[in-house]
Amino acid sequence: MRTAIVFIIGLFLFGCGSEGISPADTAYVFQQPSNFPPATYTFENNPVTKDRFELGRALFYDPVLSADSTIACANCHQQVRSFSDPVHKFSKGVNDVSGFRNAPAIQNMAFQAHFFWDGGVNHLDFVPINAITSEIEMAESLSHVVTKLSRSDVYREKFENAFGTGEVSSQKMLYALSQFMNMMISADSRYDRYIRHEGETLTADEAAGMKLFATKCSTCHATDMFTDGTFRNNGLNETFAQDSGRARVTESADDRGKFKVPSLRNAELTFPYMHDGRFRTLQEVLNHYAHSVKESETLDPALKQNGALGIVMTDDEKAKIILYIKTLTDRNFTNDKRFSNPFLN
Amino acid sequence: MKKICSLLFVGVILLSTVSCSDDESIAESGPITLEFDNVVGATNLQLNTTNTPYTNAKGEAYKLTWLTYYVSNVKLKKADGTVFEDPIKSDGSAGYYLVDENDAASQEITLKNVPAGDYTEVTFTIGVDASQVDQGAQTGALDPAKGLFWSWNSGYIFLAIEGVSPASTETENVFQYHVGGYKADAASSQVNNVRTITLSFNGDTAPVRAQHEPEVHLLFDVNKFFNGTGEQVTFSTNASRHSPKACETLAGNIAASFVVDHVHAN
Numbered sequence: 234m235r236t237a238i239v240f241i242i243g244l245f246l247f248g249c250g251s252e253g254i255s256p257a258d259t260a261y262v263f264q265q266p267s268n269f270p271p272a273t274y275t276f277e278n279n280p281v282t283k284d285r286f287e288l289g290r291a292l293f294y295d296p297v298l299s300a301d302s303t304i305a306c307a308n309c310h311q312q313v314r315s316f317s318d319p320v321h322k323f324s325k326g327v328n329d330v331s332g333f334r335n336a337p338a339i340q341n342m343a344f345q346a347h348f349f350w351d352g353g354v355n356h357l358d359f360v361p362i363n364a365i366t367s368e369i370e371m372a373e374s375l376s377h378v379v380t381k382l383s384r385s386d387v388y389r390e391k392f393e394n395a396f397g398t399g400e401v402s403s404q405k406m407l408y409a410l411s412q413f414m415n416m417m418i419s420a421d422s423r424y425d426r427y428i429r430h431e432g433e434t435l436t437a438d439e440a441a442g443m444k445l446f447a448t449k450c451s452t453c454h455a456t457d458m459f460t461d462g463t464f465r466n467n468g469l470n471e472t473f474a475q476d477s478g479r480a481r482v483t484e485s486a487d488d489r490g491k492f493k494v495p496s497l498r499n500a501e502l503t504f505p506y507m508h509d510g511r512f513r514t515l516q517e518v519l520n521h522y523a524h525s526v527k528e529s530e531t532l533d534p535a536l537k538q539n540g541a542l543g544i545v546m547t548d549d550e551k552a553k554i555i556l557y558i559k560t561l562t563d564r565n566f567t568n569d570k571r572f573s574n575p576f577l578n
Numbered sequence: 579m580k581k582i583c584s585l586l587f588v589g590v591i592l593l594s595t596v597s598c599s600d601d602e603s604i605a606e607s608g609p610i611t612l613e614f615d616n617v618v619g620a621t622n623l624q625l626n627t628t629n630t631p632y633t634n635a636k637g638e639a640y641k642l643t644w645l646t647y648y649v650s651n652v653k654l655k656k657a658d659g660t661v662f663e664d665p666i667k668s669d670g671s672a673g674y675y676l677v678d679e680n681d682a683a684s685q686e687i688t689l690k691n692v693p694a695g696d697y698t699e700v701t702f703t704i705g706v707d708a709s710q711v712d713q714g715a716q717t718g719a720l721d722p723a724k725g726l727f728w729s730w731n732s733g734y735i736f737l738a739i740e741g742v743s744p745a746s747t748e749t750e751n752v753f754q755y756h757v758g759g760y761k762a763d764a765a766s767s768q769v770n771n772v773r774t775i776t777l778s779f780n781g782d783t784a785p786v787r788a789q790h791e792p793e794v795h796l797l798f799d800v801n802k803f804f805n806g807t808g809e810q811v812t813f814s815t816n817a818s819r820h821s822p823k824a825c826e827t828l829a830g831n832i833a834a835s836f837v838v839d840h841v842h843a844n
Contacts, residue, residue: 275713275714278713359714359715359729362727362729362732363732367730374725375722375723375727376724376725402717402723403715403721404715404717407715411715485767487767
């Protein structure tokens with residue numbers, strides 16, 4: 234009975250106190266961009282706080298998550314490139330082992346239903362498990378990471394601040410990493426400020442590119458997420474022996490060669506492109522869609538209209554589309570100090 | 579604003595007082611234990627034997643090195659049809675149990691605060707379903723650090739059974755069957771290997787009272803699992819399975835592998 238009253242008073246105080254939130258604190262409140270779809274993340278289980286976010290930030294930049302303490306999340310996900318890999322087509326794991334897919338950008342994670350190129354993970358909390366335990370990435374076990382963090386006075390204090398107990402668990406570690414990634418919202422590009430009528434304008438060529446994009450690209454790169462979140466075969470290969478993509482998860486032949494449609498936000502920064510990083514420039518990407526789409530059983534129907542492979546685009550149209558895609562670059566995101574390496578400050 | 583809050587405060591206190599006054603009239607309740615005993619036919623299962631003492635229906639000798647499975651969503655039904663549901667917490671800290679042959683204590687699942695009554699039937703799930711996995715990072719029995727979590731195709735391994743058979747062509751003649759997969763949806767053709775099992779107490783009753791602690795003794799028969807109607811296992815082919823579809827037919831063997839052996843009224 235007494236606990237019930239204390240709890241209710243707590244709720245009550247919290248509810249009335251939230252009026253007077255200071256501007257500094259809003260930096261650690263999840264804010265839904267008006268032009269984005271609703272967030273998919275289960276915030277009710279893991280509400281954002283500054284201490285949890287900061288714990289997640291430390292973990293993101295700390296190689297302690299890997300087997301030999303050489304690889305941090307940030308090795309392959311660097312802020313300057315919208316948290317994609319600035320160096321490698323295939324990122325390097327412990328012992329210099331190569332991955333087999335291009336490291337995707339980490340941005341707007343709170344709004345996604347599926348993660349990784351094959352969509353094998355469907356909750357943000359589980360994303361780090363894949364990287365930590367993969368033999369070609371961090372090659373570590375979750376239980377050993379928990380052990381290592383438990384040995385650290387610094388981390389025990391961070392866990393204490395974040396969760397009210399210094400007892401480290403995989404759940405708390407994953408919650409903290411999710412907090413950090415949930416806050417990594419890129420919604421402040423020139424495009425966003427234009428579309429939200431915040432005083433931004435597009436050049437004539439960018440505006441023309443926007444119209445072309447709507448007819449030639451937005452079937453897949455839909456909504457202001459610039460992806461419809463589906464898995465499609467975009468005609469890169471005729472056979473998929475090397476990487477069957479979505480079929481690796483669904484074990485269905487219908488999904489062979491299908492990969493998640495990536496968001497084009499910050500695409501200017503996230504080169505090289507495609508799951509295998511085969512294209513170095515946006516120009517090469519558009520050339521592929523115009524001229525080199527390959528036939529296969531699972532090729533997306535959008536890339537074979539009226540019996541013709543690919544998307545009809547002139548060189549001038551491609552150039553304008555690229556100019557438009559570059560309006561999706563969000564330097565405020567890639568320069569946001571909240572997401573920078575805390576060990577360098 | 580202050581005035582409204584104060585009024586609310588008084589209201590909330592009143593409400594909580596009213597709702598808590600029921601506490602005195604809580605009906606009688608007690609615990610009940612479900613014991614999950616793993617056997618091979620008529621013999622108790624022994625892990626890591628020096629020889630291969632067991633034989634499947636294909637005549638292949640084998641031994642087991644590991645057997646573990648998740649039990650959840652436990653429901654108990656009374657003779658009058660009313661059902662008690664073991665409470666589940668969204669973070670996995672309650673309602674999920676990992677039965678591991680290596681850990682005798684894990685094989686006895688005690689449910690507390692079960693309303694008094696004469697129970698005649700149990701329902702439970704082997705596996706971890708979408709409603710739970712979709713809640714995100716879990717703790718307790720579902721802590722992914724326990725190692726029963728697929729990272730590349732996220733979700734839990736519902737049942738892991740590993741051993742050795744001379745018939746296996748895998749390295750060191752091992753076999754490994756990891757049954758999991760919960761992401762069934764028509765669009766992606768993925769399979770749902772979560773299995774829910776209902777077993778009657780065969781005419782017996784488990785009387786839950788404040789003074790009685792009945793125990794329901796269940797058996798999981800490894801040979802029934804290998805020789806089921808979903809698939810009759812041969813260790814000579816495909817003896818290393820680690821994906822939902824590869825284990826779909828094995829999941830079909832799970833339900834019939836469990837029986838209620840007897841009930842102790844205690």
